[in-house]
Amino acid sequence: MADFALGKESSPFRKGVQAGISIGIGYFPIALTFGLLAKTTGLTIYETVLMSMIVFAGASQYISLSLIAYGTGIIEIILTTFIVNIRHFLMSATLNEKAEEDRLPNKLAYSFMITDETFSVAATQEGKISTGFLFGLNLVAYSSWVVFSGVGHLIGASLPQTLQESMGVALYAMFVGLLVPSMKRSMKIVFLAALGAVFNTIFTMGELMAQGWSIVTATLLSAILVEAVEVLKNRHRGVSDEE
Incomplete structure (x- = not known):
């Protein structure tokens, strides 16, 4: 099994953490905004953090906020999230070919935390990818998203009520921000x-x-x-x- 010791200079886990720091920093403003919008949508801080912990998918979580605001049922939200994230099957299958052999529980754990950004970093690594590297890479991104979602909610709770209600416009601005770069490509x-x-x-x-x-x-x-x-x-x- 891969070595996760942070103290070892050449530790795969340490290298994964270093590779994931820039992703974690990049998630900071997006997660913060999600937490703020979740507050204005009516989610509690526990629901906001729990959604980030269980779903951990930026675009899907933003879409879910929009659907929740419309009063959409749980089945429709689950189906929409599934469709938006169906690409993760392909990403996981690709990384499975590059990842070292390991126990199924370990593979299930780090595959849950795969995102577009961590996939891009992992897929460009030369040779086989160690379990330690994947855990280090994904844990940084995951922790950043979950923590700053909660921080965003706390910030939103301190805003004036009028400003909170007007933040719904930011949700549509975020959708445009997510869509335009893809449309350019x-x-x-x-x-x-x-x-x-x-x-x-x-x-x-x-x-x-x-x-x-x-x-x-x-x-x-x-x-x-x-x-x-x-x-x-x-x-x-x-x-x-x-x-």
Whole structure:
């Protein structure tokens, strides 16, 4: 089993902690904002910290706040979170190929804490990744997110009531902040976001389904359509190349 001793200079755990510090610092403002918005949404500090501990997924937690504010049911929130985080299956499968052999409980523990950022750092390591490195890397990110979520809630509790109520606007600003960088990298994301918005608007304004289910359905439909178009485009390109 991997050596977790912090005192050892070349300890894999120590190297993981060092690699994760920049991620932990990067999570600071986002987690802080989440905690503040959770307070304005009506969550207690215990619920806020518990959500960060159990879910530990920034975008999904922000979406959950929006759904909670709408009074959406628990099933819709769980399904939406599952869809948003389905990429974690691929990330975990990829890291499983690079990670050293270890007991299943250890793998389950560090795979729970994998995020886009920690995956990027781990996936770029040369050779096999030790269990110690993965625990060090992920624990720093996890601790930062959980702690600063609670700190954000405490800060939110000290704000004037009027300012707390107006913070709901920041939730939409955060969604834009999360979406725009992805849209710059890929037109596929642009079409996905646009289709999702159109479907959700149709379902909601047409009163075809509740707010929570409209988000789940719009997300699934837009993802299926965009992927179908991508497959057809690649198939057509392959046929053209053969000719």
